Structure formats: structure tokens, C-alpha cells
Amino acid sequence: MTGVLFELSFAVAAPFWALMILLPRWSWTERIVRSPLIVLPVVVIYGLLVIPAMGDVLPAVTSPTLDGVRDLLGTDTGAAAGWAHMIGFDLFVGRWAWLDSRERRVPALVMAPVLVLTILLGPLGLAVYLGVRLRWARPQDAGSERQPLG
Template identity: 80%
Template sequence: MNGLLFTLTFAVAAPFWALMILLPKWAVTARVIRSPLIVAPGLVIYALLVIPALGEVLPAVLAPTLDGVRDLLGTTNGAAAAWAHMIAFDLFVGRWAWLDSRERAVPSLAMAPVLVLTILLGPLGLAGYLAIRPRWPRRVVATAPNPT
């Protein structure tokens, strides 16, 4: 079961990454990626792996030690759960960066490598986006005054 959940984890996230990277200007992409629920399948997989193992997981996260975390992640269940955790969080971060980049009009060609880096090495992708983000200030949308 752990092997199947491990394999499913990226499979349920990949379509969203494909939309952001390959079809960034398609109206459907914006509609789909706006929903934070795109991370729900990864969260469900994570819950399926972690909840039955709370007896082993809680001690490792409530009073973490290097050996304790290593031992937890060294199991098939621990590795599969860690993978689901990473995939869900990386997708959430990628989603935020993609949405923010649309508001700033960051070119899709600049975002594609950032998103690929986020898929592969999450925190480095986030760092990459935070590094390029200031080049494109957020566009200010003029609003009509409120007649009160």
C-alpha cells in the first residue's frame, strides 16, 4: 500500500504543475490553480500514511532528534509520508508563486525554470522566485472611489 501511495503522490500533483508550466496563459489554468484545493489529493495521501502511524510519528515530531527522525524516515511508511508532505507543500508554494507571478506579470519563460526547481528542490525554487520577484512590482489596479 505504501508503494502505491508513494507513486500516486506525484501523479496527483503533476497535472497542476503541467498547467502552470506548459499552459500558463490558458484561462482554465488560472481557474484551476486559483483553488487551494489542488493540494487536497496530496494531503489525503499524507493523512492515509500518517494517521495510522501517529504512535510512531508524534514522538518523532514532538521531541525531534536526528536519530529519531532518521529512524522514522528510514521506513517505507515514513519515506512515503515525507514524500507526500514535500509534494503537497511544494505544490502549495508553486501555486503561490505562480499566482503572485501572474499579478506581477512575470514572464512565463522566467517562471518555468523556477517552477521546475520548486518541483525538484522545493525550498530552492522558493528562493529562486523570491530572488526574481522584486524585478516585477505588483501591478496596482485602480478602483473607483466608494460613493458614501
């Protein structure tokens, strides 16, 4: 069962990545991706893996040590749960970047490699997007200076 859940983790996320990368201008893409619920299938898989193993997981995450986390992730269940965790968060970050890039009118050809990088190496994809977004201001911010708070 663990192997099936491992395989399903990316399989249930892949259609949303495909929409954002391959069909960014299709009207249904925005309707679908706008919902944060697109990560729900991966969250369910994560829950199916973690909840039954809570006795092993909780000590490793409440008092983490390198050895403890290594031992947890070194099991089939731990590796599958870690993978689902990464897939879910990468999809959520990719969704945010895609929606933000649409507001800023970042070209789809710029975003496609950023999203692929986010799929493969999530934090690096996020870092690259944070750099990319500096080049494109949101339309409502263009031409206006930010007012100081207070």
C-alpha cells in the same frame, strides 16, 4: 499499499504543475490553480500514511532528534509520508509563486524554470522566486511608494 501511495503522491500533483508550466496562459489554468484545494489529493495521501502510524510519528515530531527523524523516515511508511509532505508543500509554494507571478506579470518563460526548480528542490525554487519577484512590482504598487505603518 505504501508503494502505491508513494507513486500517487506525485501523480496527483503533476497535472497542476503541467498546467502552470506548459499552459500558463490557458484560461482554465488560472481557474484551477486559483483553488488551494489542488493540494487536497496529496493531503489525503499524507493522511492515509501518517494517521495509522501516529504512534511512531507523534514522538518523532513533538520531540525531534536526528536519530528519531532518521529512524522514522527510514521506514517505507516514513519515506512515503515524507515524500507526500514534500510534494504537497512544494505544490502549495509553486501555486503561490505562480499566482503571485501572474499578478506581477512575470513572463512565463522566466517562471517555467523557477517552477521546475520548485518541483525538484522546493526551498531553492522558493528562494529563486523570492529573488525574481523583486524585479517585478505588482501593478498597483508600481509608481507608488509604500506608506509607513502607524
